[in-house]
Structure formats: structure tokens, C-alpha cells
Amino acid sequence: MEKFEINILGCGAALPTPRRLSSSQVVNIREKLFMLDCAEGTQMALRRSRLSFSHLQAIFLTHLHGDHVFGLIGMLSTFGLLGRIQDLHIYGPLDLQRIFQPQIDYFCADSPYQIILHEIDTRIPQVLYEDRSVIVSTLPLAHRIPCCGYLFREKPTPRHIRRDMIDFYHIPVSQINNIKAGMDWTTSEGDIIPNDRLTTPPDPVCSYAYCTDTIPRPQLAELIHGVTCLYHEATFAQEHALLAKKTFHSTATQAGQIARDAQVGRLILGHFSSRYSSEDILLQEAQQIFPNTILAEDGMKIDLSSPSEPRIL
Amino acid sequence: MEKFEINILGCGAALPTPRRLSSSQVVNIREKLFMLDCAEGTQMALRRSRLSFSHLQAIFLTHLHGDHVFGLIGMLSTFGLLGRIQDLHIYGPLDLQRIFQPQIDYFCADSPYQIILHEIDTRIPQVLYEDRSVIVSTLPLAHRIPCCGYLFREKPTPRHIRRDMIDFYHIPVSQINNIKAGMDWTTSEGDIIPNDRLTTPPDPVCSYAYCTDTIPRPQLAELIHGVTCLYHEATFAQEHALLAKKTFHSTATQAGQIARDAQVGRLILGHFSSRYSSEDILLQEAQQIFPNTILAEDGMKIDLSSPSEPRIL
Numbered sequence: 001m002e003k004f005e006i007n008i009l010g011c012g013a014a015l016p017t018p019r020r021l022s023s024s025q026v027v028n029i030r031e032k033l034f035m036l037d038c039a040e041g042t043q044m045a046l047r048r049s050r051l052s053f054s055h056l057q058a059i060f061l062t063h064l065h066g067d068h069v070f071g072l073i074g075m076l077s078t079f080g081l082l083g084r085i086q087d088l089h090i091y092g093p094l095d096l097q098r099i100f101q102p103q104i105d106y107f108c109a110d111s112p113y114q115i116i117l118h119e120i121d122t123r124i125p126q127v128l129y130e131d132r133s134v135i136v137s138t139l140p141l142a143h144r145i146p147c148c149g150y151l152f153r154e155k156p157t158p159r160h161i162r163r164d165m166i167d168f169y170h171i172p173v174s175q176i177n178n179i180k181a182g183m184d185w186t187t188s189e190g191d192i193i194p195n196d197r198l199t200t201p202p203d204p205v206c207s208y209a210y211c212t213d214t215i216p217r218p219q220l221a222e223l224i225h226g227v228t229c230l231y232h233e234a235t236f237a238q239e240h241a242l243l244a245k246k247t248f249h250s251t252a253t254q255a256g257q258i259a260r261d262a263q264v265g266r267l268i269l270g271h272f273s274s275r276y277s278s279e280d281i282l283l284q285e286a287q288q289i290f291p292n293t294i295l296a297e298d299g300m301k302i303d304l305s306s307p308s309e310p311r312i313l
Numbered sequence: 314m315e316k317f318e319i320n321i322l323g324c325g326a327a328l329p330t331p332r333r334l335s336s337s338q339v340v341n342i343r344e345k346l347f348m349l350d351c352a353e354g355t356q357m358a359l360r361r362s363r364l365s366f367s368h369l370q371a372i373f374l375t376h377l378h379g380d381h382v383f384g385l386i387g388m389l390s391t392f393g394l395l396g397r398i399q400d401l402h403i404y405g406p407l408d409l410q411r412i413f414q415p416q417i418d419y420f421c422a423d424s425p426y427q428i429i430l431h432e433i434d435t436r437i438p439q440v441l442y443e444d445r446s447v448i449v450s451t452l453p454l455a456h457r458i459p460c461c462g463y464l465f466r467e468k469p470t471p472r473h474i475r476r477d478m479i480d481f482y483h484i485p486v487s488q489i490n491n492i493k494a495g496m497d498w499t500t501s502e503g504d505i506i507p508n509d510r511l512t513t514p515p516d517p518v519c520s521y522a523y524c525t526d527t528i529p530r531p532q533l534a535e536l537i538h539g540v541t542c543l544y545h546e547a548t549f550a551q552e553h554a555l556l557a558k559k560t561f562h563s564t565a566t567q568a569g570q571i572a573r574d575a576q577v578g579r580l581i582l583g584h585f586s587s588r589y590s591s592e593d594i595l596l597q598e599a600q601q602i603f604p605n606t607i608l609a610e611d612g613m614k615i616d617l618s619s620p621s622e623p624r625i626l
Contacts, residue, residue, distance in 0.1 A: 014394055016387075018361055040387040041354050048331055066420045070387040074329075074353040077379045081327055099419055106412055107379045 001305040002030045002133070004154060004206040006229065009045035011270035011296035013235050014067045016040060020298045022067035023271060025231070026051055027152055027208060029134050035059040036150060036210050042071035043078050045298065053079060054086070058129055060136065061092030062212060063122075063147035064099060073103045080111025087114045089129075093122050093146040122148035125223060139223055141214035143248045149211035151224060159199035169193060206304040209264070212271045215245065216254035221261035228304045230264040231296065233271035237281050240273075252282035256289030270296035314618040315343045315446070317467060317519040319542065322358035324583035324609035326548050327380045329353060333611045335380035336525060336584060338544070339364055340465055342447050348372040349463060349523050355384035356391050358611065366395060371442055373449065374405030375525060376435075376460035377412060386416045393424025400427045402442075406435050406459040435461035438536060452536055454527035456561045462524035464537060472512035482506060519617040522577070525584045528558065529567035534574035541617045543577040544609065546584035550594050553586075565595035569602030583609035 005028040010021025022039030026046065033055045035042075046053065056079075062068055072090075079088070090096070096119045104115050120128065122140055129136040132155070139149035158180035166176070171185055179185065185193040209224040212233035224230060235249035244251050250258075252269055259267035267290050272279050279295050286293040294310065302310040318341040323334025335352035339359065346368045348355075359366065369392075375381055385403075392401070403409070409432045417428050433441065435453055442449040445468070452462035471493035479489070484498055492498065498506040522537040525546035537543060548562035557564050563571075565582055572580035580603050585592050592608050599606040607623065615623040 015391060016357055018357065040384065041357060044329055044331065044354060064419075066387060066390045070390070070420075071353065074379060074383040077383070078328060095419075099415070102415065103412070106377075106408075107383075 001203045001206075002154075004029050004208070004228075004304040006208060006231070006268075006300075006302040006304065007049055007051060008268075008270070008296050008298060008300040008302075009042055009049065010039045010298055011272065012039075012067075012298075013271050013273050014065070015274045016067070017274050020272075021045055022070075023062075023212060024068075024071065025210065026056075027210075029152065029154070031055055032057050032131070032134075034129075034136065034152070037062055037068040037212075038070075038072040038075060039067055040070035040074075043075040046075070049299070053082060054084060056088065058136075059088070059090045060128070060150045060210075061090065061096070062141070062149060062210075063093055063143055063145055064095055065145065065213070068213075069100075072100065073107055076104060076115060077107050077111070080108050080113065084111070084113045087116060089116050089118060091118045091120055091128050093148070094119055120148070122146045139209060139211060139220060140217075141211060141220075142217055143213045143215070147213060149209060149214070149220075151207065151209045151227070153207040153227075154205035156205055157202045159195070159202050162198055162200060165193075165198045169198075171198070208304060211258075213249055215248050216250050216258055218258075218261065221258055224262045224264065226263055226265075228265045229268065229302065230259050230262065230266070231268045231270055232258055234269040234282050234286060235271050235273050237276070238285055252285040253289060256286035256293060259286070259290040259293065265292070267293040268296050268302070269293060272296075314516045315467075317342050317521070317541075317617040319521060319544070319581075319613075319615040319617065320362055320364060321581075321583070321609050321611060321613040321615075322355055322362065323352045323611055324585065325352075325380075325611075326584050326586050327378070328587045329380070330587050333585075334358055335383075336375075337381075337384065338523065339369075340521060342465065342467070344368055345370050345444070345447075347442075347449065347465070350375055350381040350525075351383075351385040351388060352380055353383035353387075356388040359388070362612070366392060367397060367399070369401065371449075372401070372403045373441070373463045374403065374409070375454070375462060375523070376406055376456055376458055377408055378458065378526070381526075382413075385413065386420055389417065389428060390420050390424070393421050393426065397424070397426045400429060402429045402431060404431045404433055404441050406461070407432055433461070435459045452522060452524060452533060453530075454524060454533075455530055456526045456528070460526060462522060462527070462533075464520065464522045464540070466520040466540075467518035469518055470515045472508070472515050475511055475513060478506075478511045482511075484511070521617060524571075526562055528561050529563050529571055531571075531574065534571055537575045537577065539576055539578075541578045542581065542615065543572050543575065543579070544581045544583055545571055547582040547595050547599060548584050548586050550589070551598055565598040566602060569599035569606060572599070572603040572606065578605070580606040581609050581615070582606060585609075 007026040009024040012020040023037040024042040025036040207227040232255040234252035234255040236244040238253045320339040322337040325333040336350040337355040338349040340347045520540040545568040547565035547568040549557040551566045
């Protein structure tokens with residue numbers, strides 16, 4: 001299977017601590033990199049991760065709170081100093097241009113590449129990016145300011161040809177793509193050979209939903225149904241449910257409920273309030289509802305294309 | 314002697330590396346803190362340094378290149394989240410307000426403290442801050458954009474009273490401050506007792522000059538003559554002197570010449586280009602001209618009030 005890897009650069013909430021940065025991740029799909037949020041310190045974490053700066057295709061910002069965007073201008077400036085020439089597309093809610101265009105104009109005036117800002121309506125799900133292998137779309141969330149999550153879905157890949165059967169039935173090369181796409185084969189004698197004798201199933205596809213910051217939204221379960229992996233904010237423990245509601249955040253219990261209702265493969269908790277000396281309380285809460293839950297950690301790599309355990313850099 | 318300590322949070326040039334942040338320092342004078350520049354990651358480095366956020370009096374920015382200011386908005390936002398209520402004054406060149414006021418208005422709208430931006434004319438030396446113990450003034454520098462360094466000078470302290478002599482001559486309490494200020498004493502018999510029999514010398518005062526980014530400016534030597542310690546940028550080695558000139562930076566040799574001409578106590582080199590795998594070449598160059606030179610290092614504390622060696626956190 002092809003690479004589909006989540007790199008967690010930072011998973012803390014508003015206050016960066018010596019233990020963790022605020023929100024930032026890189027999704028690596030077949031060495032194309034997509035960044036999710038960009039907290040202060042992201043460029044240093046990106047360097048430590050040894051991901052290639054130049055493979056970054058696009059940046060998706062959930063919302064314009066500082067702990068999700070304060071690393072943006074520094075990283076964009078560094079890309080310019082390092083000689084990036086490919087365009088870089090940045091997606092984010094309303095105000096993206098008003099806030100960041102003046103900074104880009106001032107601090108990246110000499111950069112040899114174009115930065116294109118795209119303001120999106122966070123209230124409706126929409127496709128933002130598509131290439132041969134992946135589709136990226138938005139997931140409406142509910143926070144204190146306009147906010148959306150992002151959904152990465154690999155496109156289905158063709159079935160695998162069984163070379164021996166192709167040879168046996170003398171199927172011409174011109175028909176291979178049709179066979180891969182699922183067509184049966186009719187021999188010159190009129191016999192129909194069903195496709196599943198000619199092919200083996202395609203690789204399973206991976207999908208990833210990144211949902212932060214938000215109150216729990218039951219509607220979300222439908223949009224992310226069955227994803228391979230869900231990252232959901234769990235800023236608070238259930239004992240702080242009122243505070244979570246007031247600040248438009250989720251508890252770990254609520255994150256577990258969304259994961260269960262959406263029947264996802266795995267849940268990653270993140271966006272931890274710095275008030276907890278250990279996040280084990282959050283893990284235990286979510287696991288009571290959705291057992292296949294892990295805690296995010298700065299430097300963690302999670303390979304969605306294999307059942308291997310997450311690695312920490 | 315009272316505390317006068319330089320805390321180097323970051324001493325790299327434009328590109329932050331895993332080894333070091335870009336420019337940022339804190340001068341700790343008797344537990345009043347003054348920040349010099351504020352590169353991305355400064356708030357995390359400040360936390361690691363264990364300096365008290367709330368003791369920060371003012372921030373002085375040399376110029377508005379990103380590697381000197383990209384940590385500002387994140388740190389200001391964090392101060393708000395931590396409940397700072399004292400006003401914070403920020404000094405910097407022209408454009409400070411145009412670039413940072415919109416960010417402050419947007420990201421620190423709920424902060425419980427006032428941020429006051431002061432745009433300064435970097436072309437003339439002027440006093441920006443003064444309290445009982447210290448005066449902070451600007452040092453005109455020459456870079457690609459308006460830029461100034463900063464000079465911290467402790468005010469002279471009074472001479473120390475010799476209690477035994479005060480008693481011996483029955484000098485009344487009302488005269489103590491005059492004696493401390495240097496006055497002689499005339500006894501009732503008309504004998505004049507010279508002040509240096511009644512007092513011992515005051516503590517020596519410390520002074521610190523922070524000079525980055527700039528081409529070497531011979532005029533600087535006069536303004537900073539005899540300072541206890543000079544931090545001078547040494548972005549390049551002499552082999553890159555042409556590149557230094559072109560980019561309005563200094564070589565280590567040039568920094569050594571300024572230190573020698575200004576007869577400073579100690580020279581700290583900083584703002585190192587990331588091209589050098591070791592900065593020893595810079596140290597050797599400067600030491601050939603000015604032996605009492607050291608290399609800055611992230612996390613370094615230098616106590617100017619004692620001859621002790623710098624400590625690394």
C-alpha cells in the first residue's frame with residue numbers, strides 16, 4: 001500500500017509548553033505533504049521531523065485563533081529564504097486575507113514563490129483539493145469563531161490484474177484498463193469470465209478526519225463515517241464539561257462518542273489543555289466509550305496504511 | 314552588587330535551526346526584565362529560562378525583519394491568556410504600528426492588559442526608558458531597513474557609609490545622604506574630614522550594548538565606549554566580507570575591531586549565519602583582535618555584575 005502517514009508536530013491547546021507545541025500536523029500521502037494548522041514553532045518541528053519542506057502542497061487552517069496560526073508567517077518567510085519556487089495554497093476561514101496578506105506583503109516581499117490565500121465558507125462541506133490519489137474537503141465545526149475540520153480521502157485504486165489469467169485468456173493490452181476497472185471478459189467462444197477471476201481486490205483506501213476546535217457535533221459522525229482515523233480535540237476531561245461547553249470545546253468522553261457513532265477505525269485525542277499534568281484521564285474517559293483510542297504526542301508518526309503502532313520521533 | 318544579567322534566548326540569524334532560535338534576549342536588572350528582539354519561539358525559550366513573564370517591563374525591537382519579531386504576537390497573546398494586567402511598552406522602528414497593531418487588535422482583543430507601541434527614529438541616539446536604576450537608550454545602526462541597537466546603563470549608586478566613622482564624628486542622620494553623595498564633613502571644631510575617610514566607593518555600574526543587525530559603524534565605538542559588555546552581530550567570517558557588506562551585516566573581525574576601539578569589557582558574538590557548522594572560526598577571528606570575546610549560545614546567562622563565567626541552562 002501507498003504511504004498515508006500523519007505527523008503530529010504539535011497537539012497542545014492555547015498555551016505552548018516546553019512539552020508540546022500548539023496545533024500543527026502534516027499529512028504525508030505518497031510524499032505529497034499537506035499541513036493542518038500552523039502553531040508557533042511549526043517550522044522548527046517540521047525541520048526536526050525531517051519531512052521535506054519542498055514537498056508541501058497546501059496548508060489548511062481550521063480557524064484563526066493564534067494557537068493554530070502563529071507559526072505561519074515565520075514558516076512562509078523561511079520557505080522564501082530557502083528558495084522555494086512552487087506556488088503555495090493556503091486555505092482558511094474568513095479574515096485569512098485581511099490578517100495575513102499584509103504580513104505576507106511586508107515580510108515575504110522578496111520571496112521567490114507565490115502564496116495564494118483562499119478564504120472558505122466553513123459552514124458547508126466542500127471539496128478544496130483533488131489530485132490523482134486524494135480528495136481534501138471541509139468538515140463544518142462549531143467553535144467561537146468560524147472553524148472547520150478537514151477530511152482526507154484516498155481515491156479508490158484499480159483492481160490488481162492477475163497476469164496469469166490475462167495470459168491464459170489472451171486478453172489484449174487494450175482491454176487491461178477496463179479489466180482493472182472491473183469489467184468482465186467475453187472470450188471469442190462467447191464465454192463470460194467474471195472479473196474476480198481476472199483480478200484481485202484493490203488496496204484498501206485510507207481516510208483521515210482532523211476535527212479541532214469544536215463542541216461535539218453529532219452531524220459530524222455522518223460526514224466522517226468509517227474513516228480510517230479520526231483526530232478529535234479533547235481539550236477537557238468530563239469533569240470540566242461546563243467549561244468545555246462555555247469555551248466551545250469538547251471533552252474526551254464526547255470525542256469518544258463521536259468516534260463510536262462514526263464507527264471510525266481509530267481515534268486520536270489532541271488539543272490538550274495544559275491544566276492536566278497527565279492526559280491519562282482523557283485517554284481513559286474516551287477508551288471507556290471507544291477502546292481504539294490513543295493520545296496524540298508531539299513528534300508522533302501514525303501510518304494509516306498499515307496496522308503498525310505509532311512511532312515517536 | 315545588584316543583579317545585571319544577560320539571558321540569551323536565541324542567537325541565530327535568519328533561519329532558525331534545531332540548534333538555535335533567531336534573535337532574542339532578556340536583560341535582567343534587579344529582577345526587572347527587558348526583552349531585546351522577539352524571534353519565533355521566544356515564549357517557549359522564556360518559559361525554559363524560568364524568568365518570570367510578569368516581570369517583563371518593556372520590549373525593544375531592533376528592526377522589523379522577521380527573525381527579530383516573529384515571536385512577538387504569540388508571546389503577547391500568551392501573556393493575555395496568563396492574565397497579565399500591567400501595561401507593556403514595545404519600542405521599535407517605523408512601521409511597528411502598521412504591522413503589529415492590526416495583529417494585536419485581532420489576536421489579543423480579549424487580553425486584560427494594554428500593549429503600547431512606540432515607533433522610534435532609529436537615526437539619532439535617544440533615551441527611551443529610565444527608572445531609579447537604569448537608563449535605556451538607542452544606538453543608531455546601519456542595516457537594509459531602519460535599525461537601532463540598545464544601550465543599558467546602570468545609574469551610579471551612592472558611596473557606602475562607614476558606620477564606625479559616622480559614629481566617631483557624631484554625624485547626624487540628616488547629613489547621611491549628603492555624605493553618601495560625596496560631601497566632606499566639617500566638625501564643630503572646624504576640622505574638615507574628607508569624604509573618602511567617611512565612605513567607601515560605590516559599587517561599580519554595569520552597562521550593556523546590544524548591536525544587531527548592522528554593518529560595522531566606527532561611530533558606534535564612541536557611543537558605547539567602555540561598556541561592561543557588548544553583544545555585536547558577527548553573521549559572517551571575514552572570508553565572506555563582501556557578502557556581509559552586500560547584506561549589511563558584520564564579520565567577526567569587524568565586531569572585534571568595534572570592541573577594541575570602544576574598549577569594552579567583554580565582547581559576545583551572535584547572529585550567526587547557519588552556514589557555519591562550527592562558529593569557532595568566528596571566535597578565533599574576533600579574539601585575534603579582541604581577546605576577551607565569547608560566542609553567544611541559546612540558554613546562556615551572563616552575569617555582568619560579577620566576573621563569573623557564563624552559565625548555560
